[in-house]
Amino acid sequence: MRYFLPWAFLALLAAVPILLPDPYTLSVLASAGIFIIGAISLNLLLGYTGQLSLGHAAFFGLGAYASALTTLGFDIGIGFGQRITLAPQPVWFGFLAGIVVPALFGWLLGRLAFRVRGAYFVIITICFAQVLRLLTLNWVELTQGPMALSGIPALSLWWPGLDAPIALFRKDQIYWLVLAVAAVAFLLVRQVVRSRIGRALVALRENETLARSVGIRVTHYLVIATVISAGIAGAAGSLFAHSVRIVDPDVFLFIYTVTMVIMVVTGGKGTLWGPVVGGLLFGPLPDLLRGSAPPEAQWIAYGVAMILIVMFLPRGIVPAVASLWPRRAAAKPAAVAVEAEG
Amino acid sequence: MSPPLLAVEHVAVHIGGLVAIADMSFEVPAGRIVSLIGPNGAGKTTAFNVITGYMPPTKGRVLFEGQPLSGLPPERIAARGVVRSFQRTSIFGACTVFENALMALHLRGRAGVFGALLRLPSARREEERLRAEAVALLELVGLADRAGTVASVLAYGEQRRLGIALAVAARPRLLLLDEPAAGLNPSETAECTALIRRLRDERNITVLLVEHDMAMVMRISDTVVVLNQGRIIAAGPPDAVRDDPEVIRAYLGAVPEADGVLHAPA
Ligand SMILES: Nc1ncnc2c1ncn2[C@@H]1O[C@H](COP(=O)(O)OP(=O)(O)O)[C@@H](O)[C@H]1O
Numbered sequence: 001m002r003y004f005l006p007w008a009f010l011a012l013l014a015a016v017p018i019l020l021p022d023p024y025t026l027s028v029l030a031s032a033g034i035f036i037i038g039a040i041s042l043n044l045l046l047g048y049t050g051q052l053s054l055g056h057a058a059f060f061g062l063g064a065y066a067s068a069l070t071t072l073g074f075d076i077g078i079g080f081g082q083r084i085t086l087a088p089q090p091v092w093f094g095f096l097a098g099i100v101v102p103a104l105f106g107w108l109l110g111r112l113a114f115r116v117r118g119a120y121f122v123i124i125t126i127c128f129a130q131v132l133r134l135l136t137l138n139w140v141e142l143t144q145g146p147m148a149l150s151g152i153p154a155l156s157l158w159w160p161g162l163d164a165p166i167a168l169f170r171k172d173q174i175y176w177l178v179l180a181v182a183a184v185a186f187l188l189v190r191q192v193v194r195s196r197i198g199r200a201l202v203a204l205r206e207n208e209t210l211a212r213s214v215g216i217r218v219t220h221y222l223v224i225a226t227v228i229s230a231g232i233a234g235a236a237g238s239l240f241a242h243s244v245r246i247v248d249p250d251v252f253l254f255i256y257t258v259t260m261v262i263m264v265v266t267g268g269k270g271t272l273w274g275p276v277v278g279g280l281l282f283g284p285l286p287d288l289l290r291g292s293a294p295p296e297a298q299w300i301a302y303g304v305a306m307i308l309i310v311m312f313l314p315r316g317i318v319p320a321v322a323s324l325w326p327r328r329a330a331a332k333p334a335a336v337a338v339e340a341e342g
Numbered sequence: 343m344s345p346p347l348l349a350v351e352h353v354a355v356h357i358g359g360l361v362a363i364a365d366m367s368f369e370v371p372a373g374r375i376v377s378l379i380g381p382n383g384a385g386k387t388t389a390f391n392v393i394t395g396y397m398p399p400t401k402g403r404v405l406f407e408g409q410p411l412s413g414l415p416p417e418r419i420a421a422r423g424v425v426r427s428f429q430r431t432s433i434f435g436a437c438t439v440f441e442n443a444l445m446a447l448h449l450r451g452r453a454g455v456f457g458a459l460l461r462l463p464s465a466r467r468e469e470e471r472l473r474a475e476a477v478a479l480l481e482l483v484g485l486a487d488r489a490g491t492v493a494s495v496l497a498y499g500e501q502r503r504l505g506i507a508l509a510v511a512a513r514p515r516l517l518l519l520d521e522p523a524a525g526l527n528p529s530e531t532a533e534c535t536a537l538i539r540r541l542r543d544e545r546n547i548t549v550l551l552v553e554h555d556m557a558m559v560m561r562i563s564d565t566v567v568v569l570n571q572g573r574i575i576a577a578g579p580p581d582a583v584r585d586d587p588e589v590i591r592a593y594l595g596a597v598p599e600a601d602g603v604l605h606a607p608a
């Protein structure tokens with residue numbers, strides 16, 4: 001039953017474009033899925049290490065720009081009459097860059113920021129996203145600034161026997177692509193969390209002094225978590241770039257980080273299914289509000305949700321639901337902190 | 343002659359204006375149980391903090407197998423084979439007893455990011471081995487039947503034992519125990535004494551013990567080091583130390599009573 005349920009859920013999600021072939025619905029779900037991937041990556045940091053990254057949109061945006069710029073190519077001056085030129089690359093090469101570039105920045109940020117943890121980490125991550133936003137706004141030669149990078153090619157699929165690659169334009173194709181990447185992201189985080197590395201992260205979160213006494217290296221493991229988290233967030237950003245096919249500096253906006261934080265906290269931080277459940281609730285919200293409500297409505301909805309969660313489900317939905325099945329929780333020694341998923 | 347396993351050389355610790363340790367030198371030979379005793383505030387926990395890297399010494403140095411430990415962070419010192427337990431019970435309260443054991447077995451594993459992400463066969467085998475070690479560890483301290491219990495709901499005595507298990511998990515060569523019997527009843531104290539002996543005899547772990555229960559200290563120790571107000575005032579075999587006039591005076595006239603515990607006046 002426990003092994004069967006997630007696969008049945010995945011099959012159900014995969015059947016949505018067949019059962020419900022409405023392009024608008026599918027595009028809403030695909031964009032929700034992209035943010036769920038972001039939330040899954042944020043959960044590794046916020047949920048399992050307890051470090052709040054309020055600049056998570058930075059990794060998302062870096063992935064979007066790295067992927068877009070790699071596939072579009074660029075030609076920029078770096079002073080002294082020198083230029084750096086990159087010819088347009090295949091889209092999957094861009095996707096890879098969309099993972100590697102944010103992961104490198106994650107490593108750098110982790111090295112710098114984890115000397116000071118807690119509130120300082122929060123502030124440093126916020127600044128990181130703001131700096132990137134200003135940089136992309138003003139480095140017009142590279143990023144087109146506020147005019148946005150447009151004409152980003154769609155991701156494509158090719159296998160032997162096919163004459164030409166299939167570009168993934170249609171809403172159902174994009175939906176399936178996002179679902180596949182989300183499933184992989186979920187599995188990767190699950191592997192990490194259930195490994196020796198995941199236990200080290202939880203140990204550091206629960207009792208850093210004790211964790212160090214048994215030989216767990218603080219910065220080392222927090223940096224590993226940040227790199228993996230940044231890479232997955234970058235993959236989400238890359239999917240965003242190649243499905244919306246236009247990227248502007250607004251991808252670094254604070255509201256995107258807040259969206260991911262709300263998803264994780266509502267669903268249940270530190271649980272594998274938390275970001276998925278929270279993401280399915282809040283993911284479609286921006287699209288549903290758009291057109292019918294002013295932009296502030298999203299902030300108000302988040303604020304109200306936050307208050308309700310803190311008051312009624314402080315640990316989030318998934319732990320609350322999981323506690324309704326005490327029998328299972330008792331039968332499973334590996335419960336609570338490491339994997340409180342249902 | 344090979345150097346002692348641990349050598350503390352002229353260590354001083356000043357915290358703000360306060361002298362927690364004035365000048366401390368002692369050795370712990372391999373295979374022995376050495377006790378560090380003294381009234382509250384004598385500097386015993388501070389000595390542990392210095393040896394295990396939680397506090398820098400103001401002066402002096404600590405050598406493990408002839409190599410300096412000073413300057414290394416606690417996690418590196420643990421990797422060298424020096425692990426401590428904490429005076430105030432320290433466990434991963436939100437996790438189960440079994441998870442606590444697995445977390446403490448960190449140094450017994452090697453699996454890295456790729457092993458974990460790709461579930462490599464080597465990582466899986468290691469995971470199985472670690473789980474078996476966790477079971478053995480819990481059996482050693484008599485907590486195997488509590489494996490699925492969330493650690494924070496354990497009884498006090500069980501939490502103390504879990505705390506020791508966590509320190510033992512990494513198979514240290516030198517184990518530092520900070521008041522392991524504090525708050526335990528006589529039968530639990532006897533179990534604790536037996537456990538420490540077994541760790542030394544069966545696992546070849548050298549022990550540096552801080553403990554207030556004099557009966558236990560006198561029974562178990564090869565050497566007793568007495569600390570008072572940041573200074574060592576006596577060191578030697580239990581019998582010699584017990585009769586040392588300065589030691590008796592340090593406990594402010596406290597006299598060993600029938601139960602063997604030195605009762606310092608409050
Ligand atoms: N972190 C600290 N900050 C301030 N004073 C401390 C600190 N740690 C220890 N001390 C002081 O150092 C002295 C020795 O304390 P400690 O090593 O805990 O004694 P013991 O473990 O022998 O009871 C005490 O006077 C204590 O108040």
Ligand SMILES: [Mg+2]
Nearest residue numbers: 386387388429
């Ligand atoms: Mg103490």
